[in-house]
Amino acid sequence: xxxxxxxxxxxxxxxxxxGKTSLSLDLCRKYKGEIISADSRQIYKYMDVxxxxxxxxxxxxxxxxxxxxxxxxxxxxxxxxxxxxxxxSAYDFAEFALSKTKEILEKNKTVFLTGxxxxxxxxxxxxxxxxxxxxxxxxxxxxDSLSLEELKDRIKKLNPKIYSSIDLNNPRRIIRALExxxxxxxxxxxxxxxxxxxxxxxxxxxxxGLYVPRNILYSRADKWVESIWEQGLVEETEKLIDMGYGNTxxxxxxxxxxxxxxxxxRKNRESKIEKTKFDIHSYIRRQxxxxxxxxxxxxxxxxxxxxxxxxxxxxxxxxxxG
RNA sequence: GGCCUGGUCGCCAAGUGGUAAGGCAAGGGUCUGCAAAACCCUUAUUCGCGGGUUCGAUUCCCGCCCAGGCCU
Numbered sequence: 001x002x003x004x005x006x007x008x009x010x011x012x013x014x015x016x017x018x019g020k021t022s023l024s025l026d027l028c029r030k031y032k033g034e035i036i037s038a039d040s041r042q043i044y045k046y047m048d049v050x051x052x053x054x055x056x057x058x059x060x061x062x063x064x065x066x067x068x069x070x071x072x073x074x075x076x077x078x079x080x081x082x083x084x085x086x087x088x089s090a091y092d093f094a095e096f097a098l099s100k101t102k103e104i105l106e107k108n109k110t111v112f113l114t115g116x117x118x119x120x121x122x123x124x125x126x127x128x129x130x131x132x133x134x135x136x137x138x139x140x141x142x143x144d145s146l147s148l149e150e151l152k153d154r155i156k157k158l159n160p161k162i163y164s165s166i167d168l169n170n171p172r173r174i175i176r177a178l179e180x181x182x183x184x185x186x187x188x189x190x191x192x193x194x195x196x197x198x199x200x201x202x203x204x205x206x207x208x209g210l211y212v213p214r215n216i217l218y219s220r221a222d223k224w225v226e227s228i229w230e231q232g233l234v235e236e237t238e239k240l241i242d243m244g245y246g247n248t249x250x251x252x253x254x255x256x257x258x259x260x261x262x263x264x265x266r267k268n269r270e271s272k273i274e275k276t277k278f279d280i281h282s283y284i285r286r287q288x289x290x291x292x293x294x295x296x297x298x299x300x301x302x303x304x305x306x307x308x309x310x311x312x313x314x315x316x317x318x319x320x321x322g
Numbered sequence: 323g324g325c326c327u328g329g330u331c332g333c334c335a336a337g338u339g340g341u342a343a344g345g346c347a348a349g350g351g352u353c354u355g356c357a358a359a360a361c362c363c364u365u366a367u368u369c370g371c372g373g374g375u376u377c378g379a380u381u382c383c384c385g386c387c388c389a390g391g392c393c394u
Contacts, residue, residue, distance in 0.1 A: 016358080041358055051358085089355040119357050128354050135355060167352070170361040179355095193355090254358045278347070283358055289351060 007105050008318050009200060011121060012114035013038075014210030015287040016280065017221040019302055021055065021071075023210065024114040026308070028074040031110045031315065036097050037078035038115025038124065041250065043088055045080045046243065049228050049236045050255045053079055056227050078115075084245040089135065090123040091197075097124045098198050110319075118290035126199040127294070133180040134191045143175045154178060206318045208311060209297040214284075216303065221280045225255075229273050233259050254279045 010027070014020050024035045037043075041051040048054045054062070055071065063070040069079045077100050082088050097113060097120075104111050115121065122128040143151065151174040156163040159181045167173045183191050212220070237251070237259040245251060251260055258276045262269060291297060298314060300307045 039358085040356095087356070090357075091355045094355095117357065119353080119355095119359095123355080130355050133355075140356085167361060170352090172356070172360045173353080176355080249356065249359070252359090256358090275346095279358080281348085285349080286351095286358090290353085290357090 007111075007204065008206050009101060009105075009111045009113060009204050010206050010208060010315065010318075011038075011125070012112055012208045012210070013118070013121060013291060013297065014116065014212070015217060015284040015291075016052070016116055017217055017224055017284075018116075018210035018212045020114045020116065020210055021052075021076075023308070023311070024112045025072055025074050027112055027311075027315065028110075029072075030312065031319070032108075033110035033112050034075040034077065034104045036100050036104075036111060036113045037076055038093070038097065038113055038117050038120045039078070040088075040093075040117040040120060041253070042079050042115075043081040043093070044084045044250055045082065046240060046245075047084060047236065047250065047256075049232045050259065052224070052228075054231075056224065056231070084240060084243075084250050085248045087135070087137075090119050090128075091130050093120045094123040094197055098200070101200070102198075116287055118287060118294075122294075125202070125205050126197070130195060131180060132192050132194060133183050134193045136179050136182070136191045139179055139182060140175060143178060148174075151175065151178070155181065158182070205296075206315075207294065207297040208314070209291060209299040211299040211301045213301075213303065217284055218277075218281055221284060222277045225273060225276050225280060228255075229259075229269075229276075234262060238263055254283055 010033075012020050012024050012027075021035070021037075024033075027033055028035060039051070041047065042053050044051065053069065061070075061072050063073075064080075067077070067080065069076045078093075078097065081096065101111050101113070113121065113124065119128070123130060143154075146154070148169070148171055151171055152163070152168055155166070155174055155177050158178065162177050162181055166177050179191070233255070237256055240246070240251060240256075241260070241263070246260070250256060255276060258272045258279070262272045300311050300314075304310070
């Protein structure tokens with residue numbers, strides 16, 4: 001990997017509707033790059049409308065490959081990685097994205113890792129190092145049926161130290177803690193995985209953040225929500241249900257869950273669209289909360305006249321320094 | 323003009339003579355293999371306005387204003 005060690009990987013991040021993809025497409029054209037999407041929903045096949053893989057408007061040429069899309073002839077990796085009922089963790093993503101990054105660099109092209117899933121990005125870059133404990137689905141299934149009190153009891157008995165250090169209101173956290181603790185207790189190495197992630201070095205990452213004032217962000221997101229309801233979200237959701245994915249976590253998440261509700265009663269379309277907008281707003285807030293932690297991000301305000309030019313200069317400078 | 327009902331946080335809304343539930347929205351935050359997930363915190367010294375009764379009124383009484391409904 002020596003020959004590539006000086007290459008920069010550009011990470012384009014920002015909340016939904018900040019224009020990451022369209023900017024990245026631009027950047028690819030300009031700097032001979034390829035995009036890796038860091039988005040925990042776009043990894044799913046058959047979910048194109050509700051995850052924003054399909055750009056709004058008709059000025060886009062889309063070609064779908066087996067494990068990539070090409071939009072306006074630029075490569076986007078990280079779409080359609082798994083079926084909607086498949087488990088896919090931040091670790092899986094990091095593994096995929098890291099190897100894809102190396103492939104792209106070997107072709108002497110520039111990597112634009114762009115997305116809004118901060119957790120994925122941080123695991124990819126190594127800012128967050130995951131523990132060696134793999135998910136234990138059997139255990140999770142068993143634990144899922146327990147009440148919060150029962151979960152608390154279990155972790156308290158198993159490991160009081162962990163008990164006092166985690167969020168005891170959050171069943172998911174407790175279950176994960178139990179999962180880890182059970183490895184420690186039982187020495188069950190079936191669920192131990194060495195972290196074999198092949199990180200690049202931290203200096204190779206250049207973070208580009210897209211800043212958009214809240215009110216503008218909300219109205220852009222609202223517009224997007226309206227357009228997907230007009231352009232096939234309901235139909236796509238219906239198809240996913242027909243395919244047997246009705247009970248998957250993805251369909252219970254934001255966007256799709258409201259469409260599922262609508263399909264059940266076909267009533268109050270407008271208020272469901274409203275609800276979806278509110279869901280998106282709070283998602284945007286959560287994303288921004290996450291991004292705040294990373295002080296290496298260089299933020300660009302997209303409402304500024306010359307924001308693109310500023311980004312070009314910024315990239316140019318970093319490529320040259322590389 | 324008369325009668326009735328109602329005016330409680332940006333919206334919906336409960337409430338009682340004893341010092342203002344809840345939901346939504348908004349804002350802040352947590353997060354170390356489910357993350358568009360899961361979870362936590364904050365937000366009316368104040369109940370249309372004025373006066374009265376009372377130890378004490380958002381709650382009772384009087385007047386006014388506003389909204390909706392009905393009647394002539």
